[in-house]
Every structure is written in structure tokens, then in C-alpha cells.
Amino acid sequence: MNLPDYLRCVEIKELLLKMGIHSIPDLKPVVFEREVSSTKTVEIQNPQLAFAEKLKLEAVALDQVDVAIGKDGIIEVNGIKACAYIKKQKQGVNRYNKTSTYRYHLCKCQTIEGMIASGRKDRYVSTTRSDGTFPVIDQSVYPACEIEVTLELCKNCKILLESKGMMPKPYSLKVFFDRFQPEIPSKIRKTEQVIVKEPYAPNHREIADRYKEQANFICQICGVDGSSKRFCIHLHHKDGDGNNNNNSNLSVLCTDCHSKQPHHPHMLKNPTFVMQIQEIKILRREQGIPQLG
Incomplete structure (x- = not known):
């Protein structure tokens, strides 16, 4: 008889987190860069020579x-x-x-x-x-x-x-x-287009997408893989400040685990989130993640 691995149980993981026995590891910082075209002047050997x-x-x-x-x-x-x-x-x-x-x-x-x-x-x-x-x-x-x-x-x-x-x-x-033959310069200056990377200030959606991609759309608490239902994976701000996008203030959570964070009971009144929680429970069963409720 195969007994369930209760160390994978959602409620036990939540309890261990509350007791401070386990902790959610910090996400690695994400660098937001984009490629831009830039004009550059370079010196090259004069082909006239x-x-x-x-x-x-x-x-x-x-x-x-x-x-x-x-x-x-x-x-x-x-x-x-x-x-x-x-x-x-x-x-x-x-x-x-x-x-x-x-x-x-x-x-x-x-x-x-x-x-x-x-x-x-x-x-x-x-x-x-x-x-x-x-x-x-x-x-x-x-x-x-x-x-x-x-x-x-x-x-x-x-x-x-x-x-x-x-x-x-x-x-x-x-x-x-x-x-009368003018002297030919050995070098000439040439303007060329180059592609460079530069940092930029991303919007909230870009930040959420990049960090969820980094976590492979896996909830950092219950471990459910939400890659097939990406809309059920959220980026959570631990201090409640949506503008504090420091990597240490962020965690990637499924809708169910997100709704159980402090000051988040309002999520259970939102029909969209309720539907997502049901999707998460289905995924957990399919992935063999035990649940008490």
C-alpha cells in the first residue's frame, strides 16, 4: 500500500512556513534590458590606400x-x-x-x-x-x-x-x-549602426512575467506546476507594496497560496480568483500533491 507523501501536503507546507521551519527562497534579481540601435563613429583602414x-x-x-x-x-x-x-x-x-x-x-x-x-x-x-x-x-x-x-x-x-x-x-x-596628387589618409572615420543593450524601467506586467518565467510557473509554497494554467500563477509582494519590486520582496505563488497570505482574504470574494483556485486544486490532484481539504 502506497501512503501519501505528506511532506508534499499543501497544508503541512503552509504550517512549516508559519512556524519558520521552512522559508521561501528569494527569487534571483531580473535585469530588464532591451536592445536599441545606436550610431557609433569608428576609425577604419582607408580602402583608398x-x-x-x-x-x-x-x-x-x-x-x-x-x-x-x-x-x-x-x-x-x-x-x-x-x-x-x-x-x-x-x-x-x-x-x-x-x-x-x-x-x-x-x-x-x-x-x-x-x-x-x-x-x-x-x-x-x-x-x-x-x-x-x-x-x-x-x-x-x-x-x-x-x-x-x-x-x-x-x-x-x-x-x-x-x-x-x-x-x-x-x-x-x-x-x-x-x-598634385592629394595625400590619402591612412584612417577614415565611419558612422555605423550598432545594437546595444540598455536598462529600462519595466511595467508591472513585464516584471510579473519575467519572475514567473524564472520560477518556471511553479508555486514557491505548494510546488504546483502552473505552466499549463499560467493565469493561475501570481507575483506576490510580501510587504503589500506593489511598487516595491525588489527581488527579496517578491514570491511566485499559485492563486490558492496567494489568497492565504496576510491581508489577502478579499481574493476569495473575487469570482475570477475562486475559479483559479479550483483550477489549482485540479492541477494538484493531477500532479499528486496531497491536500487535506
Whole structure:
């Protein structure tokens, strides 16, 4: 014959609490935080540095970069002053002298204006290589092959540069870039959105929900599991002050145990609470928690 475990009996647990033999352990404090979006300014490595090095070493297609004309009229590629020229050359390449009749451009001359207006950027490449030698593809032979040749500055670009006082004498691309290429900062400041956690003042419902979740919706006195009837689990303020939400002043109780706390007999006059108490008694029977009444 299996006898009931009266140490689990609701009334005995209540008696032990009143005698001070048992006590309800304090709930752990709950931190109320929420995620908010915040703007943050950070320093990052300037991506222009890597691109500037790439421009020195190779020719980059104009249709793959951001091409603009600076305030001084000089061609800029991703914000870097650069020259532009046609890489695939159908004629004019002298393979023996390594020269070409094609020209490179630095300014918004008539040729570059025409290129922009006609949307033919795909024919041009850009570079900041400063030795005056340019890789081109000679299409006058079959099969076409790449060769490095010397190109001269476009005559119209030369006239424009002289008019702006930007034609150093003696002229070379190296002197031009050394003099007129702005220094690229190694770091730049970037604004980005970050998600941070910040504390906030919760309302009573949030406080009750979080502490009941912490207790797994189990009454701290009788031990009934109210997770299937969560409305029957309450947050009790021991000192009767509903604004005192210190964790040591709180306990998670079922409706029945809550109604038996000091100064709470009014709960038995509320039909909603009476119904919840009946639900709790059913749960106790289902969970094998003995009751004398």
C-alpha cells in the first residue's frame, strides 16, 4: 500500500512556513534590458590606400570604378587623380620602338567629354603608373598581344593643364602626381549602426512575467506546476507594496497560496480568483500533491 507523501501536503507546507521551519527562497534579481540601435563613429583602414596601390601597378577598367572630374578639371578614379587611355589599340603601335600614336589623358578634354557623353567608358582604362610606360593590347597583329609602350600626353590636356598652371616643367607623370596628387589618409572615420543593450524601467506586467518565467510557473509554497494554467500563477509582494519590486520582496505563488497570505482574504470574494483556485486544486490532484481539504 502506497501512503501519501505528506511532506508534499499543501497544508503541512503552509504550517512549516508559519512556524519558520521552512522559508521561501528569494527569487534571483531580473535585469530588464532591451536592445536599441545606436550610431557609433569608428576609425577604419582607408580602402583608398589599397586601391591607390592597385592603380600604380595595373590598368583598371573605367567602367568598373567611379569616374569623376575634380574641381581642378583632372580625371579622378574613386577619388584618386589618374590618367586614362585606350588599352585595346587597333593601329599605331610600333613594336620595335615600343611607342604608339594613341595618347593618354589627364583632363576633361574634348576626347574625354566625348567618351563620357557617348557612354564609352568601357574602352578606357586608368592608372597612376608614373614612368610613362603603359600596357596596351596591340590588335594590329594576329593574335593580339599585350606590350608595354610609351604614350604621350594628349595635346588638348596639355593646353588645359598649362592654362591652370598645372603643367610642370620639365613635365613627367611622376612630377605631376607628386605635386598634385592629394595625400590619402591612412584612417577614415565611419558612422555605423550598432545594437546595444540598455536598462529600462519595466511595467508591472513585464516584471510579473519575467519572475514567473524564472520560477518556471511553479508555486514557491505548494510546488504546483502552473505552466499549463499560467493565469493561475501570481507575483506576490510580501510587504503589500506593489511598487516595491525588489527581488527579496517578491514570491511566485499559485492563486490558492496567494489568497492565504496576510491581508489577502478579499481574493476569495473575487469570482475570477475562486475559479483559479479550483483550477489549482485540479492541477494538484493531477500532479499528486496531497491536500487535506
